[in-house]
Amino acid sequence: MLLRHIRYFLAVAEHKNFTRAAEALHVSQPTLSQQIRQLEDSLADAGADFIHVTEFEAWKPAFGPSGPTLVQLAKKYAPNAVVVANGNLHDVERANEVIAAGADIITFGRGALATPDLPNRLAAKLPLNDFDPAILGPIADIKESELAYEPA
Numbered sequence: 001m002l003l004r005h006i007r008y009f010l011a012v013a014e015h016k017n018f019t020r021a022a023e024a025l026h027v028s029q030p031t032l033s034q035q036i037r038q039l040e041d042s043l044a045d046a047g048a049d050f051i052h053v054t055e056f057e058a059w060k061p062a063f064g065p066s067g068p069t070l071v072q073l074a075k076k077y078a079p080n081a082v083v084v085a086n087g088n089l090h091d092v093e094r095a096n097e098v099i100a101a102g103a104d105i106i107t108f109g110r111g112a113l114a115t116p117d118l119p120n121r122l123a124a125k126l127p128l129n130d131f132d133p134a135i136l137g138p139i140a141d142i143k144e145s146e147l148a149y150e151p152a
Ligand SMILES: Cc1cc2nc3c(=O)[nH]c(=O)nc-3n(C[C@H](O)[C@H](O)[C@H](O)COP(=O)(O)O)c2cc1C
Pocket: 054, 055, 056, 057, 086, 087, 088, 089, 090, 107, 108, 109, 110, 111, 113, 136
């Protein structure tokens, strides 16, 4: 996998369209498609043991208003890999939905940060604490002057 492959992948992700991404990259659409195919092949050849897909709401379509979730896509394209999922899955009903869709392991980000004894609370069917984003502060934003910095 080359840096170029990642750059091309990011352009497709940003524009959500091969034609527009190719225009933005100043390459032809067949060239872009070939590069994306190479990226897919190198990921397939990497032989990953697991794929961790992360979303804010893991049960929702990955792209646009309808279609498969990231878990369903991971299962489809890497049927032999263990699929790990997170995205608001401290909600047990949602977690079951995502397991039914193919996830092998569920993980918790915000749920576990808000409720450190989350496994016990879930087992006892007790309510969880609300997540307070303030615990993530202070946010280390990059200043404009730092973005403009060019090393000598
Ligand atoms: C502490 C923390 C750091 C995160 N960092 C990133 C990140 O760097 N990039 C990203 O795409 N999502 C990031 N997320 C979002 C998570 O990947 C995930 O989509 C979101 O928290 C929902 O899943 P959860 O309910 O399991 O927390 C972060 C979340 C948390 C709580």
